[in-house]
Amino acid sequence: MRVDIISIFPEYFAPLDVSLMGKARDRGILDIHLHQLRDWTHDVHRTVDDTPYGGGPGMVMKPEVWGEAIDAVIAEALAGGADAAGPSVPGAGEARADLGVPGEAGDEAAHEGLLLPRMIVPTPSGRPFTQEVALEYAKEPWLLFAPARYEGIDSRVMAEYGSRLRVDEVSIGDYVLAGGEAAVLVMVEAVGRLLPGVLGNAASVADDSFAPGAMENLLEGPVYTKPPSWRGHDVPEILLSGHHGKIARWRRDEALRRTAAKRPELLARLDPEGLDKRDRQV
Numbered sequence: 001m002r003v004d005i006i007s008i009f010p011e012y013f014a015p016l017d018v019s020l021m022g023k024a025r026d027r028g029i030l031d032i033h034l035h036q037l038r039d040w041t042h043d044v045h046r047t048v049d050d051t052p053y054g055g056g057p058g059m060v061m062k063p064e065v066w067g068e069a070i071d072a073v074i075a076e077a078l079a080g081g082a083d084a085a086g087p088s089v090p091g092a093g094e095a096r097a098d099l100g101v102p103g104e105a106g107d108e109a110a111h112e113g114l115l116l117p118r119m120i121v122p123t124p125s126g127r128p129f130t131q132e133v134a135l136e137y138a139k140e141p142w143l144l145f146a147p148a149r150y151e152g153i154d155s156r157v158m159a160e161y162g163s164r165l166r167v168d169e170v171s172i173g174d175y176v177l178a179g180g181e182a183a184v185l186v187m188v189e190a191v192g193r194l195l196p197g198v199l200g201n202a203a204s205v206a207d208d209s210f211a212p213g214a215m216e217n218l219l220e221g222p223v224y225t226k227p228p229s230w231r232g233h234d235v236p237e238i239l240l241s242g243h244h245g246k247i248a249r250w251r252r253d254e255a256l257r258r259t260a261a262k263r264p265e266l267l268a269r270l271d272p273e274g275l276d277k278r279d280r281q282v
Ligand code: 6GU
Pocket: 121, 122, 123, 124, 170, 171, 172, 173, 174, 175, 176, 177, 178, 179, 180, 183
């Protein structure tokens, strides 16, 4: 997957070099390109914002700068990535794929003839980012994130690109961040860990809280490791029993109990068809 991020703080994304995302990048599964928005300004102060029409507090990000930045980033990616080593976008990289250059991230997705990125604009006024949305993004070969500072981006930018690409305005929760950068980190990590080959154990994705299927609308219950007793706290005996059927049943009970206690509104969303008699007793 190719990911482009345009921001006035590209250095904010240093954590993507670390841990699971760092490994995914080293392996060529995640191909992240960071861009400094101010590179597309033309004034000496490299201005990206201006006062809002209609008045009010704060500043709004200027449309011309974003427009030039997004056009340039897309054009550069389609041309094969001007920043040298970066593998090009799949589809645009047909020539590259035809050359049979092995081991490049571009090859892996060189199947679909993809032409344009899915554009994601983080904003507290967007649609909620959920595990379902993460799974949807994980299927995309190319994501372009446009995190804003200040009061947001001039709305005409979303209108303009909305007629050319899929543009999603997305919120990661009901609170306000100082800017969209932290939200992009959250989304890239949630999506990145779902990409094939990133997690050591693919089964762990299915067991996640919120995962479609058995864990849909359920919180994962408690987990334990050795030693069996620690500071007077014992691991629940059933987990040491070796009865896989009983253990699965216990885990489901715990998930139901925890969800009822911490997220009662999620319980209401459980599919009644998927509940058995035992579930109802929990
Ligand atoms: Cl995506 N952006 C900002 N600035 N604040 C947020 C958010 C996004 N999601 C929740 N709060």
